[in-house]
Amino acid sequence: MATKKNKSSIRPLRLGSEWPYAPAPESAAIARINEQYELFIDGKWQKPAEGTYFDSINPATEKKLYRASLATEKDVDKAVAAARKASDKYWKKMSPAERGKYIFRIARLMQEQARELSVMETLDGGKPIRESRDFDIPMACNHFFYYAGWADKLEYAFTNRTPKPIGVAAQITPWNFPLLMAAWKIAPALATGNTVVLKPAETTSLTTLKLASIIQEADLPPGVVNIITGAGITGAALVRHPGINKIAFTGSTAVGKLIQQETAASNKKLTLELGGKAANIIFSDAPIDQAVEGVVNGIFFNQGHVCCAGSRLYVQESIAPLFIQKLKDRMATLLVGDPMDKNTDIGAINSAEQLEKINYYIRLGKKEGSLHYESAASLPKKGYFCQPTLFTKVAQSSRLAQEEIFGPVLAILTFRTEDEVIEKANNTPYGLSAGVWTDKGSRIFNMSKRLKAGVIWANSYNLFDPTSPFGGYKESGYGREGGLHGLLPYVSF
Amino acid sequence: MKKLLPAVYNPLLLAGPAIDQTGVEERTTRFTKRSIKAASKMQGLLLTLRMIDLTTLEGKDSVGKVEQLCYKALHLHDIFEGLPTVAAICVYPSHVHTAKKALLGSSVKVASVATAFPSGQSNLPIKLEETRFAVEEGADEIDMVISRGKFLAGEYAYVFDEIAAIKTACGAARLKVILETGELGSLDEVRKASQLAIAAGADFIKTSTGKIQPAATLPVTLVMLETIRDHYYKTGTMVGMKPAGGISTSKLALHYLVMLNETLGADWMDPHWFRFGASSLANNVLMQIAKEKEGCYQSANYFSVD
CATH class of the missing domain: 3.40.309.10 (Aldehyde Dehydrogenase; Chain A, domain 2)
Known part of the structure; x- marks a missing residue:
């Protein structure tokens, strides 16, 4: 039998570096990144009103990756007006099954360009390519597929009630899962017949801008989805804008509180997905x-x-x-x-x-x-x-x-x-x-x-599925995203 | 050689953590995503060769067959200079003598299955007699099977005492205990059987006989490696691991090595502590080595069949 050694005398396991794995770098050239990006408003790429741009860097190298437009009040005005026009003229009137087809098309185009999207996500945000490739991008596609399916079945989601779109949704996404959060927000909004003005986080606009070009490629009617890049001031202008009907925000609890104060005296619907300490x-x-x-x-x-x-x-x-x-x-x-x-x-x-x-x-x-x-x-x-x-x-x-x-x-x-x-x-x-x-x-x-x-x-952690609702208690926010519950913030009866 | 006392059964030996199969499978998938190419691949392939227990366990095994296999063990592919030999030859007790003679003067060990392999359906005196015979014939290592019928019927003390008795009969030979995980039904049972075997004196724990499907899998092997790790944390004593059956490609073998490297670490990355029980793996590794050396794959006809 083994004689029991004194615990402190047991040699630690030699884990780590003795058998070095081979470097396996994904090619950065797969991502076709423009030097400069404009704002995506009314189905077209438009220069920011004040002509201001900001640099976005690759956090793994500290090198500049691209320049993005800084949207200000005038741009927000333009984007909200485009979304309103698109809502009245096309999207609200379109048959739900037709809307579903557009959303399916976005999902398929994303899937076809998944590798490029993964590389972009990693270059722009610093997350491991294994995660962009195996989690962020496939999950983002799945959200579009899932909500595309709901588009013509809303009456079954809310039995004996008639769900109607609420109008123009202002959406603000964080920098930790840029494309995935954009998918969480855009897909249910479109499926329920709303139009969108979305602002990605300042440090990670790239995949959301790429999504804009995919939406263009999918031939969505102009103005149904508008992407405006920028900083805190852009978000503030969007939240304050009188022309929006709903705000969906994912980010810090501090900013969430500000948004809630800002919208206190309005009838803008609000969902917040904020911080945590799980x-x-x-x-x-x-x-x-x-x-x-x-x-x-x-x-x-x-x-x-x-x-x-x-x-x-x-x-x-x-x-x-x-x-x-x-x-x-x-x-x-x-x-x-x-x-x-x-x-x-x-x-x-x-x-x-x-x-x-x-x-x-x-x-x-x-x-x-x-x-x-x-x-x-x-x-x-x-x-x-x-x-x-x-x-x-x-x-x-x-x-x-x-x-x-x-x-x-x-x-x-x-x-x-x-x-x-x-x-x-x-x-x-x-x-x-x-x-x-x-x-x-x-x-x-x-x-x-x-x-x-x-x-x-x-007995698991960090598992996600488009069919499963996600959201918080207390200062982690309210409202749910994902699943059937994720439709509710985007409909009125 | 220090005289060892046989281990004593204690029901507490079976207490261990629950195993969550989904979690185990997720973890093993991660091992398969490490990049093993070029230098790291060559290093892994050569280590794999050194860890192979080249095996023949058939009713039709003969002196001629065993002698040829032993030659292969010593001369894997003489066209390439500097290739290592495999770790051991694994045969039935009746062929230990032949193998021992053929391998005389080399560092290749002779392992013999024993204890009514593969079913284990015999009584203890006969199993002990068979073990002693194999050792007397010159076996350096004994691969025994546990009595799965008794184990699944809850007769843990019987299984334990049987292993402990065989361990004593082994004398200086190292004992590998085959759990035949394909018959145990769940990873919880694999964990329990691993703990039992280690406590009863196993020098190695081994997944399978190769005669039952499924044989070795990454999840089963991970659970066994984690049992070995817990034993090491508690006692500082190392126990070896041998997945056997179904590992026939280099790629899969390298996945096992990644798992070993990230679970038990560098001390176990050695033929003394890790073996592959396989018959066709060696040739597949040789083909990969040829590809690494010469940049293209060669026909299977360039590698000896044994």
Whole structure:
């Protein structure tokens, strides 16, 4: 029999670099990127009224990628007017089955150009090509396919009621899943007969602009979808515009609050999908090794730039040391680096500003006395990169456990009983998502009833499907996107 | 050689984490997406060759067949200089003597199946007798099968004691314990059988006999590797792993190595701790090596059939 060695004398597993994998860079040349992009208004590419442009860089190289137009009030006016005209003249009047055909056409064209869209998404935003290729782009296509199917079946979605379009929808998307978020917003709006003015995030306009040219190629009537790029001022002008009927916003809770104030005295319909600080809860009877994988996926997916990221890990005390050891060993095999390499697990942080915010929280965590651990991977010299990081011995009252970091930083807390962890998990102003890992079915049902979160994953994390609604409780926002529920914000009766 | 006491059964040995099949499958899919090309591919291919247990386990095995296979073990493809030999030859006990003689003076081990392979449906004295015979004939390694009927009937102590007794009968020979995962029905049972075998003294745990479908799969092997890892975390003792059956292409073998590399790490990337039980894998690896060296694939006729 094996003699039991003193635990501290056991040599750590040698994980990582001894068998280096071959570099497998995707070709950047696949993406045909213009030097400069105009605004897509009324079916045409139009110069911004004030003639101002801004640079967008590749966060992995810090090199300029393209110039985008800065839309101001006059452009917003033009876009909203085009959307209104398109609504009255074509889109509202068109038979639902015809509208469905257009949406199917967009989905197919996206699918045909999926590889180029993936490369663009990665160059512009820094996420690993594996994720753009296997998640963002296919999922975005699926949303168009899914809602295309609803276009002529709305009466079955709302039985005994007559759903009508609400008019012009103003949509603002974030920088973490640019094309996917555009799909989440445009597809249900079109399927329900609305027209759209959409503003992508300032740092990641590229795939949304590419989507505009796909929409042009699909021959949608002019003005049904308008894409205006820009910064905060563009978004503010869009939100304030009296000509819009509905606002759909995905982004930070702070901006969400501003929008809500701004729209307080109007009858603009509003849905918000905001921040989160999700609890990922591991019970001692969980499938441990798969839970480790779920935790890694929950916090390091897309560099942690995920509103539903499992950023608070609650581990039952009896398994905490083993679980943390396994987590550290798993982190040793994560490859951080060039997002265009197919091997890369963790790519570039989206912007210098975001990297600074993440580093601020890492410094704060150390100052608060939590134990800091980061993987030993070497980072590229150029570009915005961050080691996958975790903190142990985090207290419920530390800011690291309370505030959204939006980066690859995991706060690990422990608990003893089910009631205790429910109370701690709900002890946050957010309520977007949660994860529960246990082998016991009854516990899953109990937890999902008592956790205040819009999405609860059991023995899995970060799984998405167009048929499944997504949205939050409390300061994580309201309204649902995806599934049948995702139609509701775009119809009136 | 230190005299080892047989292990003692304790029901607590079976306590282990639940296994979520979907999660295991997702993880193994990730291993298949690593890029293995050029230098890293060559490194992986040569290691694969060194890890092969070149196997013949047929009713029609004869002295002539075994001698030819042993020659192949030592001379994989002499046109290429500097190729390694395989790790071992795996045969029935009646052919251990032949193989031992043919491999004399080389580092290639002789492994013998035993214990009423492949079904394991016999009594313990006969299994012990067969094991001792194989060891006396010169086997360096014994590949035993567990009594799956007893295991599935919940007679864990019986299975445990049987493994422990065979381990004692092995003496200095290393013991590989075949779980025949294709008959166990779920990954939870694979985990339980792995823990049982390790606790009873297995030097290696092995997926399959090759006679039952499915044989080795990536998910089953991952669960077994993770059991080995948990044992290492707890005791600091290394246990070997041998997936067997159904691994016939280089590409698949490299996926297994990626999984090994990212689950147990560099210490296990060695024929002493990891083996492929396979009969046709070697030629497929050789064809890939030829392609890497010469830039094009060669006809299968350039590689010896054994």
